[in-house]
Amino acid sequence: MRPALPCDLLVTADVMLTQDDERRVVDDAAVAVTAGRIAALGSRGQLSGFIPAQTLHLGRALLMPGLINAHTHVAMTFFRGLADDLPLMQWLMQYIFPREKRLTADIVELGALLGCAEMIRTGTTAFLDMYLIEDAVTSAVDASGLRCVAGEGIFAFPSPAYGTAEEGLALVEAQTRRWQGHSRIRTAITPHTVFTTTPRILEDCRDLARKLGLPLHMHLAETPEETDTCLATHGKRPLAYCRELDLIGPDVTFAHVVDVTEEELDMLAANGVRVVHNPKSNMKLASGVAPVAGMVARGMLPGLGTDGAASNNSLNMFGEMSACALLHKVYSRDPTVLPARTVLDLATRGGAASMGWPELGRLITGGPADMLALDLCSPNFQPLHDLTSHLVYAASGYELRLSMVEGNILYHDGRWMTLDYPLLLSETRKLKQWVQDNAL
Ligand SMILES: [Zn+2]
Structure with a gap:
């Protein structure tokens, strides 16, 4: 016995x-x-x-x-339904960026609490996040009981959290110290995109990630327009540009990875780069279809992410799994592509790998x-x-x-059990008011 x-x-x-x-x-x-x-x-x-x-x-x-939301901006619940049915650049430049300049820590924390409530309710237990005033996000995550790898979005222009990108990276170091040793919260270095940063900023992000031993997470190759801009500005496609800056490796997680060639997929697979697929956001913004079947065929296991509630419009990973499976079948006209088993793997084990937290x-x-x-x-x-x-x-x-x-x-x-949802629901009135008060 x-x-x-x-x-x-x-x-x-x-x-x-x-x-x-x-x-x-x-x-x-x-x-x-x-x-x-x-x-x-x-x-x-x-x-x-x-x-x-x-x-x-x-x-x-x-x-x-628990499911893993491998790329999101959890606080962006306040923009849900605000500006739908628009192309990515117009959506970002006309509706999102102008309001984000005026964000406050209180609004970000409240938006993040609402996002955490939705993710808890729909089965997400861990997520990889990037946003502005990320310390307010991590405070919300700490209170919610969820698990998160959090990154302050780094831009070439001022953010409501910092002035220059150098100041932004100093803020990331301070945030990393704040959460050091926390069992559920880790930090990452998260430059926003290749078109909202400079080569110098990306090199500084790379060096800081190495110095602090943190993963680097960035949107990449989301649309053909991004590729055109990168070619015009830097003379290279986004992945070649990242390779030139030594940003290709197993501690790097790229979100989207839609506009990529077969050779670029080979390069990502050979270098162990982690990728997150965001099918609903890509469909809603008509960005294109990421070649996920090609990634899986090369032995990669991407994570699955909702992206923010402004471009999805939910943070529900069950919806994301369904969308993922259906999108790739109709796109390839092959119902055997990405079977349910593979899609569940993406939302669990793939997400864990994408977060750099493989025991999840x-x-x-x-x-x-x-x-x-x-x-x-x-x-x-x-x-x-x-x-x-x-x-x-x-x-x-x-x-x-x-x-x-x-x-x-x-x-x-x-x-x-960890959030006072009735109170949170009444507080969300403030989010609607803030968005209206900051109309253009
Ligand atoms: Zn995103």
């Missing part, structure tokens, strides 16, 4: 999808959690030796790892206790033929019953 083992929490449910290396699916499942990590997982019988301080029997529910996106012994439980009684899951299929093609995200990060429950059966 095995000795009894104490644990903080024992969660049980009808079935568990681990997303581990073997993609094991376990019936009558149990997960033992201690100090924010998974002490053990398996069938209920296998874990019968645990003596939990607390027990959560979920019954007809599916346990799975799977449920394994010793790994972080970041997991979800979905309601298996939901009519859109019946008759439960194939869980992976249901998650990608049938789920809305609102089947979520439980969200947990680092062993802490963030949402449970209709209630946000």
